[in-house]
Amino acid sequence: MSSSLSRRTLLGAGLLAGVAPGGRSLARPHPVSLRGSAWPDQVPLGPARRFDFERLKRMARDLAARPYAPPPAPDAERTAHFSYDAFGAVSYRPEATLWPSPGLARAVRFYPLGAPAPRPVAMHIVQGDQAREILYTPSLFREPADKPLEALGAHAGFGGFRVLNAKDETDWLSFLGASYFRCADPFNQYGLSARGLAINTARTGHEEFPAFRAFWIEGDPTGPLTVYALLDGPSVVGAYRLAHARGPQGLVQTITVALRFRAAVDQLGLAPLTSMYWYNANDRTPRDDWRPQIHDSDGLSIWTGAGERLWRPLRDPPRDQVQLSLFPDRGPRGFGLMQRERHATAYQDDLDRYELRPSAWVEPIGDWGPGAVSLVELPSDTEAEDNIDVFWTPAAPVRAGQDLAYAYRLHWTDEEPGPVNVARTLATRTGPADTITAIAPPGGRRFVIDFQGAPLDALTSADGVTPQVRTSRGRLLGVTVTRGEGLWRLRFDLEAPLGAPIDLRASLTRDGAPLTETWAARTFS
Secondary structure, X not given: OOOOOOHHHHHHOOOOOXXXXXOOOOOOOOOOEEOOEEOOOOOOEOOOEEOOXXXXXXXXXXXXXXXXXXXXXXXXXXXXXXXXXXXXXOEEOHHHOEOXXXXXXXXXXXXXXXXXXXXXXXXXXXXXXXXXXXXXXXXXXXXXXXXXXXXXXXXXXXXXXXXXXXXXXXXXXXXXXXXXXXXXXOXXXXXXXXXXXXXXXXXXXXXXXXXXXXXXXXXXXXXXXEEEEEEEOOOEEEEEEEEEEEEOOEEEEEEEEEEEEOOOXXXXXXXXXXXXXXXXXXXXXXXXXXXXXXXXXXXXXEEOOOOOEXXXXXXXXXXXXXXXXXXXXXXXXXXXXXXXXXXXXXOOOXXXXXXXOOEEEEEEEOOOOEEEEEEEEOOOOOOOOOOEEEEEEEXXXXXXXXXXXXXXEEEEEOOOOOOOOOEEEEEEEEEEOOOOOOOOOOOOEXXXXXXXXXXXXXXXXXXXXXXXXXXXXXXXXXXEEEEOOOXXXXXXXXXXXXXXXXXXXXXXXXXXXXXXXXXXXXXXX
């Protein structure tokens, strides 16, 4: 992928796939009774057909046996003219809301096609063991006087859907474009996104974007919201089941996946997350912006299979340098892109509210075996670019005809879920080494890392807290640790010749036992 091409640009560039509803009659059928309940009559529906997850998996296997063919879509030139502004000017009619449910946060509204989603996706509703397709008609939408939807045709199709909060005003869940989806929990603020699958993300010019071709939305308002999806791309077809449970800590999606590969894949990314990092207070120079930091996520957190906690501060790499960092592991307990800076004064942005952006944490279900957490950092020139990707890459190669099944919980949350028995990285700061002191190397870099939390809180400087610092190349000087007001500060200088990126690791220990998570950073000499 070109380093100047953003995720949002990709979504607008037509690198998506969907299912066209086809040329069926749009006449509204009579409601059909099923197990004592009625199908909703706010939208036109197709005939009822048997449906469950096993049928969806068989559908995926049958589709994988055929060569990939991009599904039909409206004329690309017309869709390209349906800009982001035009897309935003079109709204779904409130009276056509599916399952309006004040107080239940279950109402569904649909997106039209447009720049964020130029290819249609088939939509279905599920009741019991039957499903019916929602038949597209432009009359479901309100549009401005120039009628951009009308230009796409009567059978253009839907671009995605969203689920509304309790008052049916704002939404908390959205599926729109390729295999992207995101949640606004726990702060009612969107930020980073998840994807169904990542393929060849760090392979320049060769990234593949498999897309959700169809959705099935469970219609039982008394049970958990469940969404089924069919993924399709040149190399893979997949069946997805996403069950949703909301709580005070945010949303937990339990995601079950069954994949069949049409072709071998060089780099497979499971449970991928996509975010934006431009700069923070540590590396803002030479950004010309009045805000001290701008990012949807500020670090990658990993809980390894061996129980080690890692923290990797994100970076916007130098121009034209796509950075791939691998964290080998076996049976990871979890990983995620986190937004740890929660103070509004750190951003000084009362409109975009970056302090409220959610974090996302992947909790594997079962043993995922050997592989690596992969972090891709793309150079960015603006906050509009999603330039960070994180996913799990299995160690075993992916072959044509192979099946792969796995499951995980995706937490949209404030902090990493589960027990954390070490202190966390509070802040990372770096700058030129202090050349006034004799120990500072000319041209060297100084690193200052603050740690905070149990089990550091009860310790003093006399309790044997020991710094551990390693570098992949260069020389470390002046490694010291001090206790401050409510935190512990690790400081060191790095002297290294110009060349490749440098990987650093640092932590605090006592009697050989870790007191903090491992700070694992990459810098450029």
